[in-house]
Amino acid sequence: MRFASILRLRLRSLFARSVVEQELDEELRFHLECQVEELIAAGMSAEQARREAHASVAGYEQRKEECRDMRGLNLLDNLAQDVHFAIRQLRKNLGFTSTAIFMLALGMCAAVAIFAFVDAALLKPLPYRDPSRLVGVYETVPMFPRSNLSYPDYLDWKKLNTVFASLDVYQRRGALLRTPAGLQVARGARVSDGFFRTLGISPVIGRDFYAGEDLPSAAHTALLSYGAWQQRYGGKNNAIGQTVELDGVPTTIIGVLPRDFHFPLAEPAEFWTTLHAASECDLRRSCHSIYGVARLKDGISLEAALSNVQAIAKQLEQQYPESNRNQGATLATLSDVIVGDIRAILLVALAGSGLLLLIAGVNIASLLLVRCESRRREIAVRSALGAGRIRLVRQFITEGFVLVATGSAMGLAAAYWTMQLLLKLIPADMLARMTFLLGLGLNFRVLVFASVIAALALGLYAITPTLRLSLADMREGLAEGSRGSAGMLWRRLGTKLVVVELATAVVLLVSAGLLGQSLYHLLRVNLGMQPDRLATIEVAAPKSGYDKEEQAVVLARSVLSHIANLPGVNSAGIASQLPVTSNGNTTWFRVMGRPHTGGHEEAPERQVSPTYFPTAGARLIRGRYFTEAEDKSRPPVAIINQAMAAQHFPNEDPVGKHIVYVSHVSEPIEIVGLIENIREGPLEAPVPPVLYIPFNRSPDRFFSVIVRTGQDEQLLLPALAAAVRNIDPDIVTKAAAMRDRIDDSPSAYLHRSSAWLVGGFAALALLLSIVGLYGVVAYSVSQRTREIGVRMAMGAQPASVYRLILKEAGWLTALGIVFGLGCAIAAATLMKGLLFGVRSWDLVTLAAVAAVLGAASLLASYIPARRAASVNPVEALRSE
Amino acid sequence: MSKPTDLVQGTLDLLILKVIALEPMHGWAIAQRIHQISGEVLQVGQSALYPSLHKLEQNGWISSEWAVSDNNRRAKYYTLTKAGRKALEQETAQWERLAAAISLVVRAV
Numbered sequence: 001m002r003f004a005s006i007l008r009l010r011l012r013s014l015f016a017r018s019v020v021e022q023e024l025d026e027e028l029r030f031h032l033e034c035q036v037e038e039l040i041a042a043g044m045s046a047e048q049a050r051r052e053a054h055a056s057v058a059g060y061e062q063r064k065e066e067c068r069d070m071r072g073l074n075l076l077d078n079l080a081q082d083v084h085f086a087i088r089q090l091r092k093n094l095g096f097t098s099t100a101i102f103m104l105a106l107g108m109c110a111a112v113a114i115f116a117f118v119d120a121a122l123l124k125p126l127p128y129r130d131p132s133r134l135v136g137v138y139e140t141v142p143m144f145p146r147s148n149l150s151y152p153d154y155l156d157w158k159k160l161n162t163v164f165a166s167l168d169v170y171q172r173r174g175a176l177l178r179t180p181a182g183l184q185v186a187r188g189a190r191v192s193d194g195f196f197r198t199l200g201i202s203p204v205i206g207r208d209f210y211a212g213e214d215l216p217s218a219a220h221t222a223l224l225s226y227g228a229w230q231q232r233y234g235g236k237n238n239a240i241g242q243t244v245e246l247d248g249v250p251t252t253i254i255g256v257l258p259r260d261f262h263f264p265l266a267e268p269a270e271f272w273t274t275l276h277a278a279s280e281c282d283l284r285r286s287c288h289s290i291y292g293v294a295r296l297k298d299g300i301s302l303e304a305a306l307s308n309v310q311a312i313a314k315q316l317e318q319q320y321p322e323s324n325r326n327q328g329a330t331l332a333t334l335s336d337v338i339v340g341d342i343r344a345i346l347l348v349a350l351a352g353s354g355l356l357l358l359i360a361g362v363n364i365a366s367l368l369l370v371r372c373e374s375r376r377r378e379i380a381v382r383s384a385l386g387a388g389r390i391r392l393v394r395q396f397i398t399e400g401f402v403l404v405a406t407g408s409a410m411g412l413a414a415a416y417w418t419m420q421l422l423l424k425l426i427p428a429d430m431l432a433r434m435t436f437l438l439g440l441g442l443n444f445r446v447l448v449f450a451s452v453i454a455a456l457a458l459g460l461y462a463i464t465p466t467l468r469l470s471l472a473d474m475r476e477g478l479a480e481g482s483r484g485s486a487g488m489l490w491r492r493l494g495t496k497l498v499v500v501e502l503a504t505a506v507v508l509l510v511s512a513g514l515l516g517q518s519l520y521h522l523l524r525v526n527l528g529m530q531p532d533r534l535a536t537i538e539v540a541a542p543k544s545g546y547d548k549e550e551q552a553v554v555l556a557r558s559v560l561s562h563i564a565n566l567p568g569v570n571s572a573g574i575a576s577q578l579p580v581t582s583n584g585n586t587t588w589f590r591v592m593g594r595p596h597t598g599g600h601e602e603a604p605e606r607q608v609s610p611t612y613f614p615t616a617g618a619r620l621i622r623g624r625y626f627t628e629a630e631d632k633s634r635p636p637v638a639i640i641n642q643a644m645a646a647q648h649f650p651n652e653d654p655v656g657k658h659i660v661y662v663s664h665v666s667e668p669i670e671i672v673g674l675i676e677n678i679r680e681g682p683l684e685a686p687v688p689p690v691l692y693i694p695f696n697r698s699p700d701r702f703f704s705v706i707v708r709t710g711q712d713e714q715l716l717l718p719a720l721a722a723a724v725r726n727i728d729p730d731i732v733t734k735a736a737a738m739r740d741r742i743d744d745s746p747s748a749y750l751h752r753s754s755a756w757l758v759g760g761f762a763a764l765a766l767l768l769s770i771v772g773l774y775g776v777v778a779y780s781v782s783q784r785t786r787e788i789g790v791r792m793a794m795g796a797q798p799a800s801v802y803r804l805i806l807k808e809a810g811w812l813t814a815l816g817i818v819f820g821l822g823c824a825i826a827a828a829t830l831m832k833g834l835l836f837g838v839r840s841w842d843l844v845t846l847a848a849v850a851a852v853l854g855a856a857s858l859l860a861s862y863i864p865a866r867r868a869a870s871v872n873p874v875e876a877l878r879s880e
Numbered sequence: 881m882s883k884p885t886d887l888v889q890g891t892l893d894l895l896i897l898k899v900i901a902l903e904p905m906h907g908w909a910i911a912q913r914i915h916q917i918s919g920e921v922l923q924v925g926q927s928a929l930y931p932s933l934h935k936l937e938q939n940g941w942i943s944s945e946w947a948v949s950d951n952n953r954r955a956k957y958y959t960l961t962k963a964g965r966k967a968l969e970q971e972t973a974q975w976e977r978l979a980a981a982i983s984l985v986v987r988a989v
Contacts, residue, residue, distance in 0.1 A: 023946075023956065026954070026956075027906075027907060027930070027955075027956045028926065028930065030906065030907075030908065030949075030953065030954070030955050030956070031907050031908045031911075031926050031930075033953070034908035034951075035908070037951070067930050067931050067934040
């Protein structure tokens with residue numbers, strides 16, 4: 001009751017300030033008037049009485065001030081004073097202030113920017129209804145743990161499962177879209193009819209696919225992505241109902257998907273069409289081309305669902321042994337499928353930024369300790385003059401607040417800028433697929449994260465000096481300040497902090513070293529070919545005019561001869577797929593004359609022209625290349641790689657041996673050549689057995705051309721595209737240097753970005769920790785000036801002073817390095833998955849880091865040591 | 881009330897509490913009443929009176945309200961609260977102890 005009324009009064013004093021002021025004024029005036037009346041009653045004239053009364057209340061304003069004080073109004077004014085004083089203090093010591101703000105801003109910038117990526121990719125739920133119930137559905141074979149489904153398998157899984165509320169499929173596709181400006185590649189996906197209902201997405205305008213709209217009998221329809229609707233149709237409603245030509249098929253647009261709908265596994269997608277499963281591949285149970293996505297029934301766990309689909313896979317394996325042998329089943333949460341690849345690198349980056357923040361924090365703490373030591377006298381004087389402990393602590397908090405507010409604001413601004421920069425560093429192709437990064441920004445969660453850092457920093461800024469205050473007696477401060485010796489607290493705590501800092505720097509440096517080496521090994525991995533001065537161009541010819549195999553053969557010949565005639569071209573070859581893209585497009589085969597083991601022998605298959613291997617710079621170990629004449633009319637031949645020779649023909653000559661396709665067991669294929677392993681798949685994946693067959697035997701209207709040149713391959717790219725377009729303007733091309741394709745391949749990108757990010761953090765950490773060490777040693781020297789002076793006066797040589805200082809620094813450094821190396825090995829073991837071609841305890845890296853940090857530390861402590869050695873004993877003794 | 885510097889201030893607080901214990905009063909009347917009761921010895925100036933009143937109110941010992949005074953003007957009237965009454969008892973006891981102690985010392989010397 002009493003507290004309530006007190007609180008009410010206090011609040012009134014605070015918020016109804018003008019009313020309170022007015023009442024105060026009125027009250028005091030009433031008193032004055034009463035006095036005047038009394039004086040008049042006592043016989044004075046009115047004028048005289050007024051003057052007398054006013055004189056007796058000298059200091060009307062001071063009264064009011066005193067009353068305000070009693071009401072606690074001055075709390076606010078004091079705060080303003082504190083802030084003012086804090087700013088003055090901080091401005092007086094610009095070195096300290098700018099360093100403290102810079103440290104915080106740097107730590108904040110790194111942590112917040114990386115956290116924003118983590119938030120966008122890992123924390124933010126996927127933009128679908130109840131996304132945690134969505135799973136990716138895969139078949140699985142030894143070579144591909146997450147392999148596509150075949151359409152007949154999909155139908156069976158859909159029918160037989162008891163765990164999915166719905167199961168749908170999608171397949172990425174690039175279609176040739178006829179536009180007024182000619183044919184263009186329009187990216188998109190073909191999906192089953194319930195795909196969007198499974199995700200819980202409905203079109204913003206128009207309608208969704210109805211059940212059965214994915215059957216071959218249904219009319220061809222398409223949904224537009226919001227982006228395509230805006231760009232291609234200006235966001236007009238009349239887009240609905242329009243007919244477009246996709247791959248030569250007239251397709252009606254029936255709706256537009258929401259603006260924030262993205263499906264990273266099929267992005268960038270403009271047109272979403274239905275399956276219309278009618279192709280040879282769609283109908284063949286052994287042709288795996290589509291991926292599944294399903295919504296779990298309520299109450300069904302992922303494990304329960306997995307055992308159900310595995311049982312179905314087993315059942316199908318028995319039912320269709322020819323096509324389904326060894327075809328297992330696997331499930332993964334959709335978020336795992338979408339962000340699984342980048343989770344590791346994001347977590348490593350987050351850990352890196354956290355360590356950097358730690359170093360920044362430690363640097364700040366040791367700065368504050370130093371500042372406290374040098375402010376002891378000020379604090380002692382202020383408390384001797386009557387400042388209460390609370391008042392002093394409030395002053396520290398205010399100073400901390402000013403620093404943290406400034407540092408945080410700068411850190412956030414820098415973080416925003418850094419995020420934009422990091423986005424720009426992601427290759428456009430990869431960014432287009434990482435649609436979850438569209439949500440990147442300083443959103444609520446990121447700001448909460450930033451405020452937590454700011455609060456921790458404020459705690460650090462406020463608590464360190466407060467702690468110092470309570471540990472030391474004020475009077476001692478006054479006394480000891482006059483003597484100017486190094487404070488005990490500083491000795492005890494400050495130096496330990498540097499060890500932490502150095503150890504953290506070691507961890508970051510070692511990590512960066514290992515990741516950098518991984519990248520180096522990755523980019524210099526033996527490709528089995530010469531990627532320099534090699535241009536590539538992907539060719540996609542429209543269905544009309546090029547669908548028949550003979551037409552594709554003619555096109556390929558024409559493309560090769562046009563390109564070969566270009567100036568600067570040494571040779572050109574064709575392959576169905578470029579190296580370093582994927583280990584997919586596999587076929588099943590058996591070695592003739594071997595007992596059948598039961599399992600499938602699976603190998604990626606590439607169709608290549610006779611000139612492909614010489615152009616690529618691949619090494620033929622045995623046998624011969626293909627010839628131009630080897631087409632469907634000739635007996636089938638194949639060239640195999642070393643991996644296949646090692647696996648299937650160990651200790652024998654494969655050339656002359658025969659294999660057969662599982663689908664055509666009666667047609668033996670003669671192995672005519674053995675080629676050194678070419679890396680067809682990701683850089684870090686081991687090369688599987690690969691089968692090469694003549695392009696002319698199995699031609700296609702989509703193929704890639706590699707072009708060997710003696711000049712800069714970049715200069716050749718426009719000429720290549722022009723040469724192909726010359727043949728037919730409807731052919732769509734994409735030209736790039738082979739080197740760029742390798743450097744921009746996902747695995748190279750992931751390794752490069754983690755190496756650069758952690759490298760950046762490590763460089764900053766090195767800088768900060770060395771500055772920290774320098775600060776510690778320099779401060780120690782400045783505090784020991786007198787002691788050193790005494791020693792020198794007693795006859796100590798400069799060399800022994802050097803030894804004194806360097807020994808102290810050396811101990812700290814050695815401790816930091818040893819401690820750090822231990823932590824670094826542990827950290828490297830944790831990120832083993834990101835390492836390639838280097839062990840987590842790589843001695844060279846560890847030694848190099850120790851050497852670098854040791855040398856830098858020596859330099860950092862040499863400067864103050866030199867200052868100490870050049871101390872003039874007379875001056876040192878006289879000082880202070 | 882333990883610190884010696886608070887002695888004068890605390891004494892005034894006691895006087896104010898005592899005086900308004902009888903009836904609600906405005907500041908001028910409080911000063912007049914103290915003057916009268918003390919046999920015209922204690923002259924409480926507004927310099928001490930009003931800060932003291934505001935502090936007591938902030939402490940929750942007295943409460944205030946605006947009312948019309950005898951001479952037909954708006955004045956701020958102070959009333960003793962329940963907490964104030966308790967404080968008054970304590971202050972009185974404290975004062976009597978202190979006064980007795982001081983007089984003992986003064987007489988003895």
